[in-house]
Amino acid sequence: MMTKTIESASSGYCSFCGETHSLEQGKAREYCLELMKTLEEKGRIDFHIPEQHMDPRLSLDYLLGEARGQMFGVLECLDMDGQPVILKAFSGQYNGVWSVEGWAPPLLDTGKFEFLVCDVDKQIKALGSRINGLSEGAERRELTRQRKKLSQNLMKEIHALYNVHNFRSEVRSLFEFFANGVPTGAGDCCAPKLLNAAVKQKLLPKSLAEFFWGRANRSGTRQQGRFCTPCSEKCQPILGFMLCGIKR
Ligand SMILES: [Zn+2]
Ligand SMILES: [Zn+2]
Structure with a gap:
């Protein structure tokens, strides 16, 4: 069967329909350019709140430092009355922050996430200091094994918190899309x-575009303002499902 690949579109194969669903960059690209301008002007991502209440963690300085940069995305939608609604997102956490007003939320319950991580992190750190106090030997190997197991289980429990929705009112877990294990960061892209967010707000997506913002890398694949399509390793396996049921 032929699967059409559209350059500069978000797409994925849908096993339910037996075809590739896609969304073009279309107008979302123009909204991305506007967002870039706003980012440049404001110098922070919490520009929906007054400057005196700004959160220093949400400054764009973060992207120029350690983080090196991040992906941003815009989804152009129509509401039930046919009025345009523009959603925007940043990939993953922004400087350790999951939820920022005016930006699409993550696919997991962040309260449950914090609870899980906080508890297991303590155990992992405690094991770490015991391991550091030991010289090579059976006990050290055993504790190292335990620590590895703990962090693997934690990743699994975190991935279990993700709910992946589509436009046919279906919900799936991340595990259903990755037979060989869920890659780190799956579900966190824009x-x-x-x-x-569009499913939850009963919006009809029209176009989607993503761009990189931050420090350029040497190879030039990451340049500030450069448009990208959703990644093949984490996004493509789930996009066919997520794009299913969009009525045109
Ligand atoms: Zn991705
Ligand atoms: Zn489908």
């Missing part, structure tokens, strides 16, 4: 955040 496209899944934006589509999930």
Whole structure:
């Protein structure tokens, strides 16, 4: 069977329909350019709140420092009355922050996430200091094994918190899309955040575009303002499902 690949579109194969669903960059690209301008002007991502209440963690300085940069995305939608609604998202956490007003939320319950991580992190750190106090030997190997197991289980429990929605009112877990294990960061990119938010707000997606913002890398694949399509390793396996049921 032929699967059409559209350059500069978000797409994925849908096993339910047996075809590739896609969304073009279309007008979302123009909204991205506007967002870039706003980011440049404001120098922070919490520009929906007055400057005196700004959170220093949400400054764009973060992207120029350690983080090196991040993906941003825009989804152009229509509401039930046919009025345009523009959703926007940043990939993953922004400087350790999951939820920022005016941006699409993550696919997981952040309260449950914090609870899980806080508890297990303590155990992992405690094991770490015991391991550091030991010389090579059976006990050290055993504790190292335990620590590895703990962090693997934690990743699994975190991934279990993700709900992936589509436009046919279906919900799936991340595990259903990755037979060989869920890659780190799956579900945290802009496209899944934006589509999930659109489902929940009963919006009809029209176009989707993502761009990189931050320090350029040497190879030039990451340049500030450069448009990208959703990644193949984390996003493509879930996008066919997520784009299913969008009525045109
Ligand atoms: Zn991705
Ligand atoms: Zn489908």
